[in-house]
Amino acid sequence: MAASEAAIQAAHNRWKAKESSRAYVESDDFIQDALRQLGDMVRVSEFEENVKQSGTWASEIDERFANVTNNFEEIVEGHGKDFLELGNYLDEWKGLNQQWVEHLLMSREVATEHGIILRRFDRWFLDMILHIDDQEDRLDAIIDLEEFILEKHDKPQKMSQAWPDLRREIRSFVSRLDHYIKELGVELNEAARILRAQIGDLAKEILVLEREMHRSRLMLTLGGTFLTILGIVSAETPLENDRKERDAKDEKRRQKQDELNKINPRQDALAFLKIDVGNLQPYTDLICERLFLFSEVWASVQVQSTQFREHLKGGMDAVTKTRFRREVQLAQAATGPLIRGLDAYSAELGSRLVRTGHLTVEQLFEEKKALFRIADQIKRWSEQEPDPRREKGRRTGVQKDPATRERVKLERMAETLPKN
Template identity: 55%
Template sequence: MATVATQTPQVPAQLALDRWKADERSQSEAESDAFVQDAIRQLSDSALVSQFEANVKQSGTWANEVDSSFARVMNNFVDIVNRYGRDFPALGGFLNEWRGLNQQWIQHLLLSRDVAAEHSAILRRFDRVFLDMVLHIQTDQDRLDVIVELEEFINEEHDNSHKMSRAFLELKRDIRNFVQRLDRYIDEQGTALLDAAKALRTQIEALTAEISALDEQINSTRLALAISGGLLNVIGMITAGSLLATYQNRRNERDNDRTQRQNELNEVNRRQAALAFLKIDVANLQPDIDLICERLFLFAEIWSSVRTQSIQFRSHIQGGMDAVTNMRFRREVQLAQDVCAPLVRGLELYSAELGGRLVQKGVLTVEQLKEDTRAQAQSAGEIKRRSETRTDSAVPVARAQGGDQAQVQKDANKTREQLQPAQLEPVPEMQARN
């Protein structure tokens, strides 16, 4: 799959996030603030956010292309076994094993769609419920209540992500093991075929030399017959004629033998070519499998990342109201919110991209796809309603910096995505998300 060979470049926002995360411990607070603020600015750029979403969706495209590669290798494998299975009986066993790996791949893709849907819901709740709770803490009791809410969220079980991660890791390992064993078998058979080809070439060369010698004898005999003429008509014609016939018959036999050996050599060459093609065809799929597995490992880490951030935020607000109103902390919460939206959209696009392919394969039905979409929409609606209920009841939160107090005003008609970069300096006003 040619398109998989080159991974989509990361957008600047993602690079900033990665750098911030990697260097956080060694940065001063000012440097860390700059990274967070820069990431927030870039995540307010609709073009960059669209690219971020497209990067996540691209995994679905890659998965579809890997699936097409799986199908192509399967078809080539079946063709080679049909043609050469009698000569290489072990290939039938390899084919059955490959069918099993292909079925595992399909099941893992189905699981990845489930995980994408689950993580979309998790990210929505994390963004619109729990992070909103943190940003709308007004009293110490609010703070204690949010700590309890975060604790319950942290203790939730979402095992599908770990199951998916293990599944793709095991599949990647099994395919690598399969490729190594198939390579060994093909190399062994290739050595045997090379030996057979060498023996056949030696036989062909010997037969060619014998035929050349017989041609000389036949020509000499014909010349003798022509010179002797009438003298041999009585006593030599029959003898010479019989000798010529003997030479000619022997020459025909050797030529037939050589033709048979050449046909056998051609067949050996075809077998060598078929095995070499199969070896290359299967080996070419390995990098694609590795790439898609690595990307899906990142999907599997979403819940772990959300849980880790929730633990960090909970620990921070346990420090009291001063910790809650700390500007650096609030910007980190804002950044967490801003990352959620493109991730959710990207996961939905991934699910849709992959769903179309699975419907084509008959693994999913159109009705199942529609039902999945309805369920996701219902889940998103419930999360939004809970968020709105929570926000409507919230009291504006005081935020302090340099001794100045800034009220967080709720604007039900404006979302976080609509905030302009200028509004984030020097003290951004946190607004409720719809």
């Protein structure tokens, strides 16, 4: 039995090793293919356009949002007195619309912040890893990466929570409004059924009175038919009483018909509102998911930096491994298109927000000036020494705190000790 279990375990281990090897090969093939695509300028332009497209989508959805809000306001203005709770739904919808605009503004800020982070990641940290020549370079890179990883960037984290929350709130609103409109629809249908029945009963009663009046006229004169058609009656006779009763019932019938006539536009308005709001949800789902991914750029940079740092702790042999260098090269190759795509997203969405009055042209101009200064500073910072074999201690991009310096000093001392 034990021998059988051992054989099974051995077979399982061989399978796991084979699967692991296959996964590694597939991963390596994927990395090489991605590098090839990122070396093709046509494909790179397409990747940048994919990111920019999110700005186009966001602008289009913002316009849809505004249209739905305007339609909602018109419906409440026209029928709000009939459905008082509908006004509360409008207030809630306006609140969601305001959140949407605030999130769009925040997404531009995060896109700008991520552009700066990616420029530093590319021009400083990844470049530094690819130019490690000795132990001192390697340990410096570990320290710099650790300091970079520990940086605080609150807006991306806030944004990563904001978009899923907004998506859930919109879904909840659409579901509740749909339920409310369905209930109103049932009530309106029932009211219409009752009104139609009442109108039918009144019509029958009026018909009975009309016939009674006609018979009475025929009994009074041979020209009774003419008089019936003309509606002539004599005061202080049963005919006059029947006429008054008939007129009262006919007035009541007209009132009921007016009520019924008002129900149809209400039903149409509610049906339109249900469709109008419901049609927007798939688009908000899509853009919330896309912009949530935008918020994860910093988290992705942190994860990659952490993995690179841990790999570098494996010594100089780890630094020269082909797979590791390809991972770093892939990260570096991807940052350029992503930066340009985020810049295009910010510009595309910025134009829409200027048109809607949520941003000014002056604000956009100042943003561009500030971003240009920062990008230029990072570029000059990274190009201080043209020689790839950089002088030790030349870079000062990350300030190490005393505790980090002391810990690294101990790590370096430990690495210099003879191995047992």
